Amino acid sequence: MLRMLVIVCLVGIVSTARAQKNDFTTWTKLKLNHKIDSRFSVLGALELRTKDDMGMIDRWGIAAGGEYKVSSLLKMDLGYELHHRNLGDLDWKFRHRYYMGATVSFRYQWLAVSLRERFQQTFDRGNTESRLRSRLKLAYSPSKGIVSPYFSIEVYQSLNDAPFWRAARTRYRPGFEIDLAKRWVLDTFYCYQYESPKGKHIVGVEVGYSF
Template structure:
């Protein structure tokens, strides 16, 4: 537990530094992310999933991308889940028109619960291919959730750090995401995630209003 508390303090310090940096962003954009997800649990350890996503950009004036993802998860232990997925994106590049790119990612998520608090740490390795070029990144996400034993509402807050595995220094953050939101179990099979996300990058920032609808069977 002491290790978890130490990691939590480190992430909270990173959050503070990121929020201070975001105040000085000069070219922030307001965007929306909308996603529909389907998850099928094969047994107690294996599940498969898919989702389709639409994003906007330039203060809602343009489409940003359509995305399609398929993947699977394996619960190795009660506290550890492993995942693999493949994504393809159709992106609006302005004068260059709409173009495809695709990526795969591998992830490991460790989750711990203490009374009503649920803490999860996800490490994700991803590689993106775009017109012959490849971009490799490691994404580290810490998520804190209010998880009552009864009830349908679960507020949460997450911090995600993107690190380049290409030519950039490893500990230089390529991107940071700060995401408060609320997850709701609407029915036995349906769920809803409503969130706000601030995405910080050295060149610009994004204010993102998002909604994700999930269906499990």
């Protein structure tokens, strides 16, 4: 079932990608996770993204936040992000964002399933953009092993003037999470982002450290 879902989604990605112009980019991120107690953790991240067929930097980013484990099934999160974006012609700008959300997750044998709902607001030179992000993630998570392949689909809905349930952006993301050591995790992925009029092919690497 998981294999068929991934195949169907990948076929949809290819069909969508052929219908519009696309950019080839990279995303690189370092994530930090400090566990205060059994329920509460504080988070941090540094990020670099490229654009224009990897020809220039798109943005630098820094993030801080926290997670609270309500139960074995439910987790809440809250955070802040600061982006330094490249507008071209040597012009850069800062953009601020906060987010809050909840993730429901469960596991059945080798299949790990999670559904995340996240509200975010972005402040950009006097303009405010509000969006709801819905992400479904399926992962092969064996009890023994260091590699966990996964597939996720995330839909962005605009909460400004656009009609509700009209997707402003969609991301399809297959990847692999690899336990490098006791505290280190490597996430390598490909992501196709559909957003009219220009889509993105994204190759990404995320390194996570827990302490």
